[in-house]
Amino acid sequence: MWKPDRTSNRPLYQQIASYIEQRISFGEMPPGSSLPSERKLAQQLGVNRSTVMQAYENLRAAGMIESLTGSGTRVCRGESGVAPKQTPNWNRYVESGTFLPNLPLLRRIREALQSGVPLVNFAGGELAPELAPSDAIADIMREHPFRETLSYGDPQGFVPLRVALTSFLLEQRHIQATDESILVTSGSQQSLYLITQCLLNPGDAVAIEQPSYGYSLQMFQSAGIRLFGLPVDEDGVHPDGIRALHKQHRIRMVFLNPNYQNPTGTVMGAERRIEVLACCEELGIPIVEDDPFSLTAMEDAPPPSLKSLDRNGTVLYIGSLSKVAASGLRIGWMVAPHTVIRRLADARQQMDFGLSIFPQWIASRLLESSSFAPHLARLRAALRTRRDSMAAALHRKLPGEISFELPRGGLNLWCRINGDVNDSSLLESGIKNGVVFMPGSVFGAEAGFIRLSYARLPLEEIEMGIDKLAQALCRTSAT
Incomplete structure (x- = not known):
């Protein structure tokens, strides 16, 4: 059975949509043909259900398939003697324009995070909710209408x-x-x-x-x-x-x-x-x-x-x-x-x-x-604790395999992997093991670097995430 090419720079949902579109145009799936459910096709292709949902949405926008309550999804067919209505081919529109989409690796990270599968998120460069000045903002809204x-x-x-x-x-x-x-x-x-x-x-x-x-x-x-x-x-x-x-x-x-x-x-x-x-x-x-x-x-x-x-x-x-x-x-x-x-x-x-x-x-x-100055003081202390926790976990779980300099500020650790590794393969291995991070190539670095954010996660999840990263790195190095 056909499978999407995970080494391609083309997003998986586009590959799936193109494959179904090709089968329709070749007559392999004539008008009225039923398509598998989103869940079933996702299992067959080994992808997330959200990926199939996006592929089907593109085909619906192109007027090639339709989904009817109680009848599932099928190839569109016009009524007898009536020319079928033409839906704009939105695929062609979204692939044009001057504003380029995100880099493929960034789209892959976003797809993984939106899939609903639990992941330890070292990729997101923002503060955890508990680090925000929520109480100060609540006081402002209460005291100053x-x-x-x-x-x-x-x-x-x-x-x-x-x-x-x-x-x-x-x-x-x-x-x-x-x-x-x-x-x-x-x-x-x-x-x-x-x-x-x-x-x-x-x-x-x-x-x-x-x-x-x-x-x-x-x-x-x-x-x-x-x-x-x-x-x-x-x-x-x-x-x-x-x-x-x-x-x-x-x-x-x-x-x-x-x-x-x-x-x-x-x-x-x-x-x-x-x-x-x-x-x-x-x-x-x-x-x-x-x-x-x-x-x-x-x-x-x-x-x-x-x-x-x-x-x-x-x-x-x-x-x-x-x-x-x-x-x-x-x-x-x-x-x-x-x-x-x-x-x-x-x-x-x-x-x-x-x-x-x-x-x-x-x-x-x-x-x-x-309250803003005390908030900054608490934030710095909390970030220092998270940074030190991540550094200690890396030393314990990956001694000699990852090197880094301890930053004096910011939200991230910049890590060099001491060995040959492919960014895309390591990211896929990470996702399979339940962790995402930023490959260094996203930032124009040579292969073998990753960026890990320690600011977004609850403190107790950091070591668990490093453990998953260690497993992913081990599996990638073994292949």
């Missing part, structure tokens, strides 16, 4: 939130900003998207760290941006690398994550920051500084931001509450020159007419509350 107007807001964002951010950025990150130089966004990723769409053109060259979270974002490729990796040593990227790329490719921007970098957890050295900033000032190249993790510093004071050292308007600074409060608030911000803020605010207004007032109101109250 919401009385704002529920209309389209300011394109730059809720004014009280921007005012609160000016104090927050100065106190926590030593960044001087005015409310007019801040754009509120729905998380850091929207800030990056606006930059690629409004400040760059197709064909422009951009430099990013290698490895980098940027490699996982298809929006760069969708915008026609050419990405070039900057080598990273223990102090971060080197200005000579920036100069070399600029000479060869005339790079237009440099995207950096200098504090507890995602995925490696490295911190750019103090002298290196000054050198990189001076280099980009000399070449006239803007730096986009993505700074989501600084306030998760576990052992020392948070490292300074590049923006706090910027005296010439070279740095566009991006931050958010996703990694220090709650990703579901969808609150991020950008600090940039007024001309840039106005341009991006205009574009964002065309997209969604501005963010919802309610989460912005909560965020403004949270930043100004007396």
Whole structure:
């Protein structure tokens, strides 16, 4: 019997839909033919039921099959003497367009997590629910009734939130900003998207760290941006690398994550920051500084931001509450020159007419509350405990097989597997053993690296997850 090819970059549901479509077009399944139930076909093909459900949904959208209550699913047939109604072939539409889908490995992880099968999730880079400031938010909502107007807001964002951010950025990150130089966004990723769409053109060259979270974002490729990796040593990227790329490719921007970098957890050295900033000032190249993790510093004071050292308007600074409060608030911000803020605010207004007032109101109250600083202290302690628990479990379960440097902040461990391993095979083995993680190739790294997040899971699940990872690695190495 036919089976989908798990080594292919094409999603499993598309392979299944194409196979059934081919059988219909070849006359092997004439009009009126019954199809197996979703559960039965999933068992036959060795895939999750959700994969078959998605394949059937695509075929229904293409007008090739229909599902009737009590009759199951069958190949469509027109009524006698009546031409069948034509449903748009949605497959062709969704495979077109300029915005590219996620990378295949990311889609595979999402498919596994949505399958309903219990999995230990080391892939998700967000905080566990118990680490969010839920009590503080509940107190805000109880003590300060919401009385704002529920209309389209300011394109730059809720004014009280921007005012609160000016104090927050100065106190926590030593960044001087005015409310007019801040754009509120729905998380850091929207800030990056606006930059690629409004400040760059197709064909422009951009430099990013290698490895980098940027490699996982298809929006760069969708915008026609050419990405070039900057080598990273223990102090971060080197200005000579920036100069070399600029000479060869005339790079237009440099995207950096200098504090507890995602995925490696490295911190750019103090002298290196000054050198990189001076280099980009000399070449006239803007730096986009993505700074989501600084306030998760576990052992020392948070490292300074590049923006706090910027005296010439070279740095566009991006931050958010996703990694220090709650990703579901969808609150991020950008600090940039007024001309840039106005341009991006205009574009964002065309997209969604501005963010919802309610989460912005909560965020403004949270930043100004007396409970936010204690929340950060508790968060850092909890992350340190989770980090140490994961590191200890790796040492116990995989001694000599995985190496890593203990990060001083952030949400992740960046691990090198000491041996030959295929990213896709290891991920599949992990899913079969009940654990998911981020393969290093998603971030542009060579084979043999994985990123493990310790922030999302309850503390008691971390060791169980490492045990499952050890079993998966053992089985992959044996094949």
